[in-house]
Amino acid sequence: MPHSTAKATSLLTTALAQHPVWQQLPAKELKNLEAQASHQTAASGTVLLAQGQLASRLGLVLRGELQLHDPDLGHAVRLGAGQLLGYGATPARQLTTWQATTLTDVEVAWWSPDVLQAVCAKHPALLCFFPSVTPPTAPSETRPAEGDAATALNLISTPIRTLIKCAPITLPPSSSIQATAQLMRERGVSSVLLMDADQLVGLVTDRDLRNKVVANALDVTQPVASIATRSLLTVQANSPAFEALLLLARHHIHHLPVLDGSELVGMITTTNLTEQHGASPVYLASDIYKQTTLDGLQTLSGRVKQLQQQLAAADASAYSTGHIITAITDALTVRLIQLAEQQLGPAPVPYLWVAAGSQARNEQTAKSDQDNCLILDDSYDEAAHGAYFKAFSKLVCDGLAACGYVHCPGEMMAMTDTWRQSRRVWAEYFRKWIEQPKPKALMLTCVFFDLRGIHGHTELLESLRQDVLVHTQGNSLFLAHMVSNALKHRPPLGMFGNITLSKNGDKPRTIDLKHSGIVPIVDLARIYALAAGVPVANTHDRLEVSANAGQVSEQSARDLRDALEFLAKLRIAHQARQTAQGQAADNFLALEELSNFERSQLKDAFGVVQTLQEVLSKRYSGGRF
Template identity: 60%
Template sequence: MHTPPTPAERDTDDALQLAALPVRALLRRPPVTVAPEQSIQAAAQTMREHGASSALVVRDGALLGLITDRDLRNRVLAAGLDPARPVADIATTRVYTVQGNDPAFDALLLMARHNIHHLPVTDGGAVVGVVSSTDLQQQQSNSAVHLAGAIYRQDDLDGLVATASRIGQLQRQLAAAGTSAHVTGRIVSAMTDALTSRLLQLAQARLGPAPVPYAWVAAGSQGRNEQTAKSDQDNCLVLDDGYDPAQHGAYYEALARFVCDGLNACGYVYCPGEMMAMTDTWRQPLRRWRAYFETWIDRPDPKALMLTCVFFDQRFVYGERQLLDTLRTEVLQRTPGQRIFLAHMVSNALTHQPPLGWLGGIHTIRRGEHEGTIDLKHSGIVPIIDLARIYALAGGIAAVSTRERLQAAASSGEISAERTRDLIDALDFLGALRIQHQARRLAQGQTADNFLRLDELSELERRHLKDAFGVVKDLQGVLEKRYLAGRF
């Protein structure tokens, strides 16, 4: 007899749908539009005719604003405003948008962050529809999305710490439902983004408005949308070039300290290498970040290579997105064709090798705290991340997540489609092993780690593990011949 799913299983299934479902799939009709000079009354009649709870204020195809049923109630009726006035007088002009290809999960998080109920959807710059909170509620995950909503409702650090403690349970639910590592990483990273964003909002409530624009940027696994459980922090601040250390330095130091201390309290421990926005070096204006990357690319010493691996995996989290977009565009214009730099990156990547012997056997760690285990992260997953990063650097590929980099590399010719499929399959398999292993440890009250004993696996899983390691080792060999043959 079929057993009905538990509430946790239903919640997790919904999370999967939201993470995989593009926003455009939720659109039910073209957008309802009105001209800015149209009267409020005429706009309300248009909305009634279409049975719409919102309308976009548009001129010559350009989005100027948004009006909703709430605006008509609160800004017109309750305020006694003349309905003959132009609709532009009551429109919200600072409108957040999402793209049609964005996951529905991202749209719901954006609504939660800004307490809004309607999001225009764009495609190639054109507005193609509006998604509402009602549309998303039909798909939403009571687990992941309600947790994000709870994060944004907290008014102090104690509340955030208590809410963040539920993220481990979320990961266990995802693992129990057989959620892929790709989707799990995206959901867990989204929770970290939400915590970071709320901490920034609380910091600005305490410190006042930011004196110059800034972009809070995630790096490392959070930047790639590939976090599992709780990890250390990798973040930075890209400041507008109007930044003056004498005038603005104390503000941004306090802002960064508040957020990094808050993340640490929530379980995201300080980066051992201090690669965080609270470190002066990583809290700099755009011009300084340009200089950093120029130096790292032109003089790729070991430290520069390590920093490139961390900070090339950057993703915008909060603030002024254009600051990071400008930096990444300029970096990606520099790296293709830089064969000396790429050769050093390959050489650095080869320091992480799958634990395969000459005869194909899997070697476990021989001594120390983790004797008898394999390090799924550094022996399997990190080498794939490194390969994908090199393909991105060589091809000027803007994607940040490992999967998207591999897919883009296949399209650009950096790697064949067949080898791309093999690497993605290996990444998915290794990631699944890692998530299941961490879930078992969390369920036992232990700290999540990456050290797996082979006796945790079935014989079939061990064979798959050998195959996955073999794929990685083969692709490492291909890049070694391409960039290092006769060089070192």
């Protein structure tokens, strides 16, 4: 039954005074908070807030019990008297998809988001209790600048196509230099693309006119093709804008033609992009490519931990964070390769520097060791070329170590002779691992089946990858061994669904988020991808394409992607907190860091992984014998 106004006020006064969060406020502010509350009573079975409404207000349960649940996935948690829900209290990830339904007769006090924001602005320490409140602006020296990180996230999701402002300005290559300059002046552009029929054959910029024509007093009646850049880098229209900015920074260029397949659709310039997206990760990558010494790279690499803090504060998805952090690792790797070639001279035979493990999957965090290798052209001769590539790979790997990417404990690096081989030898490695899947071979496949070319001749990897997929697709014996190996990493759930904490090692009573949570999902996705014969390396993308290929149901793939995102975000936030406190980042999470709500989600995530591990185990159980 509804309470009278007097009784409701008395109940709220008592609840605020005894609440572990609100009791930290001065008495005067508690009275003000009480005055701004609205009251609601509801019978059992009432939907208090439907999907999409949870972010509209903050609630405090005064009496009774209600349930927060996701009606689509079946996830649910129970809340009782004294517990908070809604804006601020419920993590942002669940605000749009969960709803609140009463389990008994209840009474709830509600506040608008503005009220909570005002309280947190005056008492910022309370923000630790409200994960989905945007923190108030603080001086830049005490708080990471979130704007740059947030705009970087937009770059991940924004297709280049949407940033093209006008149709491409083109001329035939036979046009005169003077006619080209006149067209650029009329259109107010800094570049013109040269088209021969339907083929893009060159690019002329205002810099070309200044440096090649004016400075050399060149005859302006000559064909413009004589001053054009012919070897062009291009980008696809559906690629993310972040990719375009990194490409511009990496190659020190300012203009990038945009193609849709083979059709020219426009031009992107550095100015176009940075006008809209002054993202610090892009400037960091650009600064990396400007460095001429290892000391300079070391200094810049120190910003990666701060970047992860910014991304965590901006509530970036783990998927976006992984791509952005990995892009910085890629930039450091490429610049170290360039510096090594400057020191040693050009490589004697074609090669490809290849990232393995989390870098290959675009899933790095600020705490990473290095996994890499070299694929050399089959013209490689150890006697003639071995010394060069030994020195070359050592310079790069030692440089990465100096920048904070420690040497792989298992020596799975290009500086190790075994992992610096010709394409022919690499093909033999993979053939042997697939045909004779012994324990060490299975361990190596977990590293080297996740590969991505970083610098050099990418065709060396692509042809090798296709050969490997031909031998793994449908190979039930090999896949059964992969499943058996993957099941060594189990989520830490006990017999009754409780989380089991580590009892040994340097971090007792914690959860290893990497090996107990994330690695099992990575292993499942790798097996699905190998069974489907798909070449992608990123775990999220592997799950999506594997579902399309029928290796896992769409619902199970979504569940695993959601579990991965949740676990990876916990890991990123945990590491960001450690970095902010001056501690070394690790993967060991104490349950005390989590709310009851997050603990419930953690159990759900582990349960999804456990269930799908069992499904895969049964599918391939006959293949091991």
